[in-house]
Amino acid sequence: MEALVHPIVEAIKLAVTRIPDDTVSALRRAYESEESKVARFNLGNILMAIEIGRDRSIPVCQDTGTMTFFVRAGVESPHLGKIEAAVLEAVKKATIEVPLRPNSVDVLTGRNSGDNTGKEVPIIHWELTRGDEVEVAVFPKGGGSENCSALAMLTPAEGWEGVKRFVLERVMECGGKPCPPVVLGVGVGGSADHSLKLAKKALLRRIGERNSDDRIAELEEELLEEVNSLGIGPMGMGGKTTALDVKIEVAHRHPASFPVGLAVQCWANRRAFIRIKADGRVELWQ
Numbered sequence: 465m466e467a468l469v470h471p472i473v474e475a476i477k478l479a480v481t482r483i484p485d486d487t488v489s490a491l492r493r494a495y496e497s498e499e500s501k502v503a504r505f506n507l508g509n510i511l512m513a514i515e516i517g518r519d520r521s522i523p524v525c526q527d528t529g530t531m532t533f534f535v536r537a538g539v540e541s542p543h544l545g546k547i548e549a550a551v552l553e554a555v556k557k558a559t560i561e562v563p564l565r566p567n568s569v570d571v572l573t574g575r576n577s578g579d580n581t582g583k584e585v586p587i588i589h590w591e592l593t594r595g596d597e598v599e600v601a602v603f604p605k606g607g608g609s610e611n612c613s614a615l616a617m618l619t620p621a622e623g624w625e626g627v628k629r630f631v632l633e634r635v636m637e638c639g640g641k642p643c644p645p646v647v648l649g650v651g652v653g654g655s656a657d658h659s660l661k662l663a664k665k666a667l668l669r670r671i672g673e674r675n676s677d678d679r680i681a682e683l684e685e686e687l688l689e690e691v692n693s694l695g696i697g698p699m700g701m702g703g704k705t706t707a708l709d710v711k712i713e714v715a716h717r718h719p720a721s722f723p724v725g726l727a728v729q730c731w732a733n734r735r736a737f738i739r740i741k742a743d744g745r746v747e748l749w750q
């Protein structure tokens with residue numbers, strides 16, 4: 465197990481200290497296109513924080529998030545049985561070595577575990593796949609933006625117009641709270657819990673990467689334009705860039721239900737991935 469802990473610690477460190485290139489490029493484009501001085505000032509500060517994090521290998525934000533992992537586990541991997549324990553150990557180690565802010569507290573007492581672990585934490589989403597490789601996505605999720613995530617159980621009659629209305633109203637209601645520019649993950653269909661899971665998983669896609677279904681891709685573009693027409697802007701102080709992107713994932717739904725999960729991600733759009741091969745070799749990327 466020890467051999468797996470080190471690469472997971474490295475992936476956590478990469479995720480919290482280095483914002484992926486696609487997000488940095490989107491923030492730079494936003495900086496160039498903003499006309500408002502305040503919006504440019506806020507984006508300039510965000511870009512500076514990102515640069516400092518990268519150059520000094522320190523977290524880009526004081527809130528290093530709730531440690532969340534998406535694991536695509538090949539059923540023939542010889543490492544399958546060790547992954548959960550390795551993730552847990554890596555989170556404890558990373559809390560000291562990176563360091564991460566201890567962000568895991570008991571729901572009854574509020575007592576902080578001190579090492580980012582606890583009941584059901586770190587959060588691990590499992591998906592079984594064919595083959596002998598395991599892919600682990602590290603997704604540290606900031607609390608401020610998570611507080612704006614939401615669920616709507618629409619009626620089928622409300623349909624896609626209802627989806628748009630729900631997302632726009634929620635973004636408007638949250639204003640600067642989720643540290644915009646945000647990335648929005650929208651999960652439509654399935655069930656209440658599944659739509660939220662789809663929404664969060666959608667955030668793993670790169671900025672600008674569209675849904676492979678052209679009809680959904682078009683809805684992503686439309687919603688992005690409408691969110692940016694709200695004028696909330698960087699850090700909620702006005703401007704053209706409220707969101708860097710909108711990602712929609714869908715599932716078939718019950719004829720009587722129209723669940724919509726919304727996962728809100730802040731400008732600190734952190735993620736890193738590792739692939740563990742059957743022979744123990746590990747690839748790390750963002």
Ligand code: SF4
Nearest residue numbers: 525606608609643730
């Ligand atoms: S919402 Fe994101 S940017 Fe804002 S404090 Fe939390 S982690 Fe940092």
